[in-house]
Amino acid sequence: MLKSIILAAGKGTRMKSDTPKVLHTIFDKSLVEYVIEAVNNTGLIDENYIIVGHQARQVEEYINKNCRNSTCILQMPQLGTGHAVSMARAELRDYEGEVIILCGDTPLITAETLKDFIVFHKSKNSDLTVMSAIMENPANYGRIIKNYDGTLNSIVEEKDATEEEKLVNEVNAGIYCLNWGKIRQAFSELQNNNAQGEYYLTDIVKWANSKKFSVNSYTIKNNEEIFGINSKANLAEAAKLMNKRIINKHLENGVTIIDPATTWISPDTVIESDTVIYPSCYINGKNKIGRNCKIGPFAHLRGDVVLEDNVKIGNFVEVKKTTIKSHTNACHLTYLGDSEIGSGVNIGAGTITANYNPLTKEKSKTIIKDNVKIGSNSVLVAPVTIEEGANVGALSVITKNIPAWALAITRAPLRIVENWVKSNTNH
Numbered sequence: 001m002l003k004s005i006i007l008a009a010g011k012g013t014r015m016k017s018d019t020p021k022v023l024h025t026i027f028d029k030s031l032v033e034y035v036i037e038a039v040n041n042t043g044l045i046d047e048n049y050i051i052v053g054h055q056a057r058q059v060e061e062y063i064n065k066n067c068r069n070s071t072c073i074l075q076m077p078q079l080g081t082g083h084a085v086s087m088a089r090a091e092l093r094d095y096e097g098e099v100i101i102l103c104g105d106t107p108l109i110t111a112e113t114l115k116d117f118i119v120f121h122k123s124k125n126s127d128l129t130v131m132s133a134i135m136e137n138p139a140n141y142g143r144i145i146k147n148y149d150g151t152l153n154s155i156v157e158e159k160d161a162t163e164e165e166k167l168v169n170e171v172n173a174g175i176y177c178l179n180w181g182k183i184r185q186a187f188s189e190l191q192n193n194n195a196q197g198e199y200y201l202t203d204i205v206k207w208a209n210s211k212k213f214s215v216n217s218y219t220i221k222n223n224e225e226i227f228g229i230n231s232k233a234n235l236a237e238a239a240k241l242m243n244k245r246i247i248n249k250h251l252e253n254g255v256t257i258i259d260p261a262t263t264w265i266s267p268d269t270v271i272e273s274d275t276v277i278y279p280s281c282y283i284n285g286k287n288k289i290g291r292n293c294k295i296g297p298f299a300h301l302r303g304d305v306v307l308e309d310n311v312k313i314g315n316f317v318e319v320k321k322t323t324i325k326s327h328t329n330a331c332h333l334t335y336l337g338d339s340e341i342g343s344g345v346n347i348g349a350g351t352i353t354a355n356y357n358p359l360t361k362e363k364s365k366t367i368i369k370d371n372v373k374i375g376s377n378s379v380l381v382a383p384v385t386i387e388e389g390a391n392v393g394a395l396s397v398i399t400k401n402i403p404a405w406a407l408a409i410t411r412a413p414l415r416i417v418e419n420w421v422k423s424n425t426n427h
């Protein structure tokens with residue numbers, strides 16, 4: 001098993017935000033968590049060292065709470081990417097195996113690419129492999145400088161590059177695989193005599209060459225995967241790219257998505273085939289949607305939603321932490337939260353599960369058994385159970401459990417006053 005080092009100590013000034021850069025989110029999941037997940041999903045790496053610096057405490061708290069196999073290491077102050085990696089020396093001590101190094105702000109990197117990269121590194125018997133990318137516009141990236149025989153010579157940062165070097169369009173993607181036993185010595189020897197006065201991680205290439213180690217480069221197939229987030233505009237673009245990738249996967253799996261441009265589906269949502277997603281839906285968090293469901297238009301799934309087959313969630317329906325069994329419909333203007341809903345249920349327009357008590361700040365459950373019919377504009381005040389087959393009359397406020405097959409109704413009786421209008425006006 002390999003180890004990873006993920007660099008996440010930088011400030012992210014251009015985000016113009018009080019939130020640390022790597023804790024910005026796409027579908028409520030932080031940028032650094034996407035990177036850690038991709039690394040963990042390779043199945044080849046058993047420990048991640050996350051280098052934290054700016055707002056370290058916040059980043060560390062998030063990682064400890066949400067990410068597997070991950071230990072944070074403090075880098076204070078931040079003297080460059082090479083300095084950042086050198087912070088992991090104590091933790092890695094006598095480790096002799098391979099280490100993969102990547103950045104915490106590239107959420108689109110995939111486990112498949114990382115696996116392919118590691119396999120390449122091993123197949124070449126490489127001591128140091130650098131991931132590169134061919135870019136139409138290489139500005140701001142480190143340039144890959146090759147020898148005449150095509151082998152990797154060095155990486156030159158834009159700020160240190162000559163005009164000729166700047167013409168090179170193969171760039172450093174910022175992902176490395178190296179043999180720690182052989183390369184770790186480099187981190188004690190890095191110098192900061194460059195344009196930025198930083199200890200550059202990229203200088204390990206020259207160092208490894210000077211020691212006659214085997215140095216190779218691997219060119220990534222899809223540049224999108226190394227798209228780094230430096231601004232809110234980048235964040236919006238990355239979210240769109242990620243969403244597009246997810247939508248394409250669902251389309252391939254036989255889900256019908258009427259309008260990919262206005263549909264948002266989180267990476268942790270499973271959808272079975274022949275389900276139709278109508279335009280303008282936002283599906284966030286972890287969800288499981290069965291076959292032949294109809295979702296939207298304008299539906300909002302907020303996470304922890306499980307829909308069995310043939311469920312309909314219609315327009316302006318919000319669902320959170322709720323399980324719905326097959327052949328149940330909630331077609332219009334409804335909120336279903338913290339609920340368990342049976343099969344063959346009809347939820348009338350405007351139904352609300354009142355799951356939250358703002359005085360106690362507690363959330364409670366609503367349980368609706370099979371074949372229940374909830375009339376329009378009803379409020380089900382949780383905790384409450386509507387037993388099998390019961391009917392709730394429209395406009396009811398349900399504060400007690402309702403027995404099976406009963407009718408529950410709290411509506412004021414209808415009064416008709418004949419000719420009232422005529423006697424009160426000039427008609």
Ligand code: UD1
Nearest residue numbers: 007008009010078079080081084103141142172173174200
């Ligand atoms: C770096 C590479 C460049 C490459 C580019 C790819 C170096 C010297 N240059 O440049 O060749 O093309 O990435 O994106 O490595 N960080 C720390 N501690 C530090 C400095 C940085 O943790 O002291 C982290 C940052 O938070 C960031 C990552 O390292 O996640 C990259 O740092 P950044 O300053 O953005 O490097 P680039 O200038 O983009």
Ligand code: CA
Nearest residue numbers: 103105228230
């Ligand atoms: Ca960068």
